[in-house]
Amino acid sequence: MPKNILILSLAALLACAHEDTAQLPTERDWDKGLDATRGPQIAPVGPIDSDQSGFNYIRRREQDRDLGSRMTATGLDEIIASSSQVLASAMALPLLRAGVFYGQPRLIERACTSAKRVTHSALRASGNLDAVLQGCAALAGPKSSSSDSCSDGKQKLRDAYGLLAADKGAEAGRAAADAVRQLRDRCAKMTAPLRSPVDPGSKGFLIVWTLHANDAPPVTYLAGEPAPNTADAINDAFLRGVQAVRTVAHNP
Numbered sequence: 665m666p667k668n669i670l671i672l673s674l675a676a677l678l679a680c681a682h683e684d685t686a687q688l689p690t691e692r693d694w695d696k697g698l699d700a701t702r703g704p705q706i707a708p709v710g711p712i713d714s715d716q717s718g719f720n721y722i723r724r725r726e727q728d729r730d731l732g733s734r735m736t737a738t739g740l741d742e743i744i745a746s747s748s749q750v751l752a753s754a755m756a757l758p759l760l761r762a763g764v765f766y767g768q769p770r771l772i773e774r775a776c777t778s779a780k781r782v783t784h785s786a787l788r789a790s791g792n793l794d795a796v797l798q799g800c801a802a803l804a805g806p807k808s809s810s811s812d813s814c815s816d817g818k819q820k821l822r823d824a825y826g827l828l829a830a831d832k833g834a835e836a837g838r839a840a841a842d843a844v845r846q847l848r849d850r851c852a853k854m855t856a857p858l859r860s861p862v863d864p865g866s867k868g869f870l871i872v873w874t875l876h877a878n879d880a881p882p883v884t885y886l887a888g889e890p891a892p893n894t895a896d897a898i899n900d901a902f903l904r905g906v907q908a909v910r911t912v913a914h915n916p
Contacts, residue, residue, distance in 0.1 A: 707781045709909060710748020711902070718743035718751060719902070723895035731894060732768035740774045744781065750909060752778045753791030754901035757883070760796055762894045764875070764885050767867025769803075769829035776800040786908040791901055795881040802878035803871070813850035817843050821874040828867060840870040847877060858887035 721743060725736045740759070744752060756779035763771030779796040782788050803825050820843035827836035847854040857876035862868040862885070872885040886892065 707747060707749045707752055707783075709784050709787070710750040711906060712748045714746055715748055715751040715902075718747055719895070719898060722755075722898060726893075726895050731762055732766040732771055734770070737770040737774060740771075744774060744778045747778075747781075749782045749784050749787050750902060750905040751898075753782045753784075753787040753793060753905050754898050756782070756796045757792050758892065758894045758897035758901065760799055760884055761886055761892045761897070764868050764871045765862055765892050767828070767862075767869075767871060769825070769871075772800070772803065772871070773829075784909070786911065787905050790904040790908040792883065795883050799875055799880040799884035802875050802880035802884075805878065813846060814854060817847035817851055817854070818877045820846065821870075821877050824870060825874045828870060833867060836867070836870060840873060843877075844873055857885065858882055860886050861889065861891045862886065 721739055722731070725731050725733075725739070730736055744755070747755070756775050758775075759771050759778065760775035763769060763773075763775060775796060779791070779793045779800070782791065782793055788794070803822065805822060807819065821840060824836045824839035824843060827833075827839060854877065857872050860869075860872050862872050875885045876882075882888070
């Protein structure tokens, strides 16, 4: 009988030891936050090594005059998903402006995604992300409930942009022309957009009008500015971002 009791006691001790071992904490990657399933949505502040290859890709695509292609858009998806917040903040406004200049909603969509990944307040400021997000809202905001001529014309321009984003360029052009005529004829407070390097006969000018009419900041449609140099603009914004992060780190 004492032997059976000893065996049962040893079995119980082994079971407890196994349970304790199973409960030992595993090494955590805290950059993913407390909920690991949301990790990919939380970008590290950075900068990180992969930012360099992402920038090099954008520069090559721009040099090849292929920045607005579908293949580039796919590459940008991968870059944005793995970028630091420093690079994401640096890319957002230059990509939006490139999308306007080239008349490519797919670049604008990536700019909006990039801006939304940045949570660091200093980087949001250094990248002028408020302007980016205002531009995103101006292009794809909710349907207007107002029925006056100004609101109706603005909504028609947003609808025209939606057609352009759906690769219905001809329909988008007709819808935009009708919306602009309505705004000029019936909306007394509507003026023409400020001077922009975007060709007035291009798809990009449809986007310029949509941004302007829906109160996006002029910086989003390059008002009074030359044609964009996207890679250089990203590099400049990246340097501002690095400095912004360092300033915050040194002044907690």
